[in-house]
Structures are given as C-alpha cells and as structure tokens.
Amino acid sequence: MNDRKPNLRSVRELTPALEFCTIHGYRRAYRVAGSGPALLLIHGIGDNSTTWSTVQSQLAQRFTVVAPDLLGHGQSDKPRADYSVAAYANGMRDLLGVLDIEKVTVVGHSLGGGVAMQFAYQFPQLVDRLILIGAGGVTKDVNIALRVASLPMGGEALSLLRLPLVLPSVQAIGAVAGKLLGTTALGRDLPNALRILRDLPEPTATSAFTRTLRAVVDWRGQVVTMLDRCYLTESVPVQLIWGERDAVIPVSHARMAHAAMPGSQLEIFERSGHFPFHDDPDRFVEVVQRFIDSTEPAEYDQTALRQLLRTGVRERAISGTVDTKVAVLDAMGTDERSAT
Known part of the structure; x- marks a missing residue:
C-alpha cells in the first residue's frame, strides 16, 4: 500500500x-x-x-x-x-x-x-x-534616477562602473546608506537596486539596459x-x-x-x-x-x-x-x- x-x-x-x-x-x-x-x-x-x-x-x-x-x-x-x-x-x-x-x-x-x-x-x-x-x-511618474540614466550620457556614466574600485565603492556607500535609511521607501528598495547594479558593468549588459530604458523612459518620465x-x-x-x-x-x-x-x-x-x-x-x-x-x-x-x-x-x-x-x-x- x-x-x-x-x-x-x-x-x-x-x-x-x-x-x-x-x-x-x-x-x-x-x-x-x-x-x-x-x-x-x-x-x-x-x-x-x-x-x-x-x-x-x-x-x-x-x-x-x-x-x-x-x-x-x-x-x-x-x-x-x-x-x-x-x-x-x-x-x-x-x-x-x-x-x-x-x-x-x-x-x-x-x-x-x-x-x-x-x-x-x-x-x-x-x-x-x-x-x-x-x-x-x-x-x-517614475524614479528620478531612471530619468537621469535615460539621458544621452546616461549609458556612458554607467560604463564608469567598469573602472577599478568604482563599483565596490558604490556598493559600499549604498550599503551604508541602506542602513541609515532603514525602512523608508528608498531604504526598502536600495539593496535590490545595488544587486541589479552589480550586473551592469559588463559592456553588452550596459548597452542592453540603456536601450531598454530609453524605449520606455526619457527625462520627463515614462x-x-x-x-x-x-x-x-x-x-x-x-x-x-x-x-x-x-x-x-x-x-x-x-x-x-x-x-x-x-x-x-x-x-x-x-x-x-x-x-x-x-x-x-x-x-x-x-x-x-x-x-x-x-x-x-x-x-x-x-x-x-x-x-x-x-x-x-x-x-x-x-x-x-x-x-x-x-x-x-x-x-x-x-x-x-x-x-x-
């Protein structure tokens, strides 16, 4: 049985x-x-x-x-x-x-x-x-960071993450900010934003992200x-x-x-x-x-x-x-x- x-x-x-x-x-x-x-x-x-x-x-x-x-x-x-x-x-x-x-x-x-x-x-x-x-x-309406990233130089700014120590520094600053902001709106979402940011320095990923973003967002919003x-x-x-x-x-x-x-x-x-x-x-x-x-x-x-x-x-x-x-x-x- x-x-x-x-x-x-x-x-x-x-x-x-x-x-x-x-x-x-x-x-x-x-x-x-x-x-x-x-x-x-x-x-x-x-x-x-x-x-x-x-x-x-x-x-x-x-x-x-x-x-x-x-x-x-x-x-x-x-x-x-x-x-x-x-x-x-x-x-x-x-x-x-x-x-x-x-x-x-x-x-x-x-x-x-x-x-x-x-x-x-x-x-x-x-x-x-x-x-x-x-x-x-x-x-x-959408977060100001996405509006800025959609600007003509936004993709180029993301490419700076490929420089030595830039991404680790951003991650470290973000981690401290996350603790300070706690359960505020920004504090809730910051860890996930940093997680996503970690994958962007790879050149083809940066290019795809920029193309995707500009298809749906410009400086005025969505x-x-x-x-x-x-x-x-x-x-x-x-x-x-x-x-x-x-x-x-x-x-x-x-x-x-x-x-x-x-x-x-x-x-x-x-x-x-x-x-x-x-x-x-x-x-x-x-x-x-x-x-x-x-x-x-x-x-x-x-x-x-x-x-x-x-x-x-x-x-x-x-x-x-x-x-x-x-x-x-x-x-x-x-x-x-x-x-x-």
Missing part, C-alpha cells in the same frame, strides 16, 4: 532549473519548476530570473512556473536589438511556443508588468489571467501608458500588487490602474517597497494562489474584443474616487502615451 500523500513533491522537482533555448538565433535563458497550470514570471529592467527565487519554488508546488531572463538580461544573449515592450511581448510568445505552453497566467514586475500588459494586448488568446506587481507603464487600453481587460481577471513604500513607481499608479481595469483586484503591501515578493514572499504567494483559486481563466472571444475596440474607453467604466478618476482621464488625455 502506498501511503505517500499525492500533493507531496520532491525538492528536486520544485527547484528552478536553469535551461536554455535558441530562438531567432539568440540564446534565451529561463528557469522552470513544478507542474500544473502555467505561470509566466517576467522580471523588471536590469534584473533577471533569479529575482523570483523567493517565491518560485513555493508556487511550483501547484503550478508550472517559467521565469525567463529577458533578452539583454541575465544569462540570455544581449544583441543590438529591439528592446521595446512590444518586442519583449513577442519574445514571450515565442518562448511559450517553444515550451509548448498554450495559455498562461502572466505575472509581471516593474518593466515586466508593462511587458505582461502588452503581451495580453497583443496575444489575448494566450492569457488566463494577469498579475501586475509595481508595474511600469501606468503614467509618466513615455508609455497602458491606461488607454486597460478597458480591454474587461474579460480578463487582473490582480494588482504594489508596495505602499515603492520608491520606483508610486503606489498611486496602482490605484489608477485598478480604477481603469474593470473588475480588477488590488492588494497593497503596507510595509513593502518596489519588490513586495522579496519583502513578504509568503503573503505574495498567498495572494497569487487565492486570486487564481477565486477566478476562472479568461476565455478569448474575438467578437467581444471587436465590440470593445469599437466602443472604446467609457468614462463610466472607470471606478474609484473622483480624484482617481480625474487622474486617470488626465493621464489618458496627454500625449505621453504609447502608440503601439
């Missing part, structure tokens, strides 16, 4: 394995673990798939969890290429095709949130649900917004997760996206910064699992989508307080938005 419980899984099976595939001549790295319904975890700018190490094994107890290194990041190739959110969405479609995955719940953090939203816009037939974490692309097409998520379950102390993308963006996405759910981690899945991984996993358990996968309906496109944004479909509604409408009324 076999007394083993059916839900027990081996540690080996739940440990993300780094794998590679070649698509369009470029090597793509990704980490995969678990089995069951598929989750696609998309990291942010300058980051890589290891950022999900705090939660990927836990999620793999119930799901097939795929965490790629975006092109230009991590151990994926870093060619002179198109690093727009639309190009990244295409890359995610191609990777899923290679892995023979037909539908996914797409989980995107920061830039990855913008990619996730773009993926759902371009390939709605592949999406079960959307989970957006401190997502980019809501409106133009140059794309998803607000003008959020209404297209009407039939897609959406979970928004934000850190209240996010120093990179303000929590006000979470409320605006929530207001613009009919039926979306919003979870704010009160003591978290830009990386809530690092600050409170257990709560993050709980929110993700509860969201998936409580919602049905989206069903792609071309007729309904066609009608939504013809109708467009309806002001009455925007929820929230009067101030939030005004902020959403103002953001959609400016010229700071994607023409994708």
Whole structure:
C-alpha cells in the first residue's frame, strides 16, 4: 500500500532549473519548476530570473512556473536589438511556443508588468489571467534616477562602473546608506537596486539596459501608458500588487490602474517597497494562489474584443474616487502615451 500523500513533491522537482533555448538565433535563458497550470514570471529592467527565487519554488508546488531572463538580461544573449515592450511581448510568445505552453497566467514586475500588459494586448488568446506587481507603464511618474540614466550620457556614466574600485565603492556607500535609511521607501528598495547594479558593468549588459530604458523612459518620465487600453481587460481577471513604500513607481499608479481595469483586484503591501515578493514572499504567494483559486481563466472571444475596440474607453467604466478618476482621464488625455 502506498501511503505517500499525492500533493507531496520532491525538492528536486520544485527547484528552478536553469535551461536554455535558441530562438531567432539568440540564446534565451529561463528557469522552470513544478507542474500544473502555467505561470509566466517576467522580471523588471536590469534584473533577471533569479529575482523570483523567493517565491518560485513555493508556487511550483501547484503550478508550472517559467521565469525567463529577458533578452539583454541575465544569462540570455544581449544583441543590438529591439528592446521595446512590444518586442519583449513577442519574445514571450515565442518562448511559450517553444515550451509548448498554450495559455498562461502572466505575472509581471516593474518593466515586466508593462511587458505582461502588452503581451495580453497583443496575444489575448494566450492569457488566463494577469498579475501586475509595481508595474511600469501606468503614467509618466517614475524614479528620478531612471530619468537621469535615460539621458544621452546616461549609458556612458554607467560604463564608469567598469573602472577599478568604482563599483565596490558604490556598493559600499549604498550599503551604508541602506542602513541609515532603514525602512523608508528608498531604504526598502536600495539593496535590490545595488544587486541589479552589480550586473551592469559588463559592456553588452550596459548597452542592453540603456536601450531598454530609453524605449520606455526619457527625462520627463515614462513615455508609455497602458491606461488607454486597460478597458480591454474587461474579460480578463487582473490582480494588482504594489508596495505602499515603492520608491520606483508610486503606489498611486496602482490605484489608477485598478480604477481603469474593470473588475480588477488590488492588494497593497503596507510595509513593502518596489519588490513586495522579496519583502513578504509568503503573503505574495498567498495572494497569487487565492486570486487564481477565486477566478476562472479568461476565455478569448474575438467578437467581444471587436465590440470593445469599437466602443472604446467609457468614462463610466472607470471606478474609484473622483480624484482617481480625474487622474486617470488626465493621464489618458496627454500625449505621453504609447502608440503601439
């Protein structure tokens, strides 16, 4: 008689394995673990798939969890290429095709949130649900450091990190600043910023980072917004997760996206910064699992989508307080938005 419980899984099976595939001549790295319904975890700018190490094994107890290194990041190739959110969405479609995955719940953090939203816009037939974490692309507000880095000499300034002792000095100063700032917004996010900075001195990584950043940010802030097409998520379950102390993308963006996405759910981690899945991984996993358990996968309906496109944004479909509604409408009324 076999007394083993059916839900027990081996540690080996739940440990993300780094794998590679070649698509369009470029090597793509990704980490995969678990089995069951598929989750696609998309990291942010300058980051890589290891950022999900705090939660990927836990999620793999119930799901097939795929965490790629975006092109230009991590151990994926870093060619002179198109690093727009639309190009990244295409890359995610191609990777899923290679892995023979037909539908996914797409989980995107920061830039990855913008990619996730773009993926759902371009390939709605592949999406079960959307989970957006401190997502980019809501409106133009973004951390001043990213605006500065997007300037013409920003990439050249990052190349200075390759000089002897420069990066260690920056890391040391950052570590001291992190201790002084403690649990403030900047203090929460500084360790992760330093971790990402550690990978940038490699020349091709610097170039890819700069190309990616300039595709979405200039000196005025973010140059794309998803607000003008959020209404297209009407039939897609959406979970928004934000850190209240996010120093990179303000929590006000979470409320605006929530207001613009009919039926979306919003979870704010009160003591978290830009990386809530690092600050409170257990709560993050709980929110993700509860969201998936409580919602049905989206069903792609071309007729309904066609009608939504013809109708467009309806002001009455925007929820929230009067101030939030005004902020959403103002953001959609400016010229700071994607023409994708």
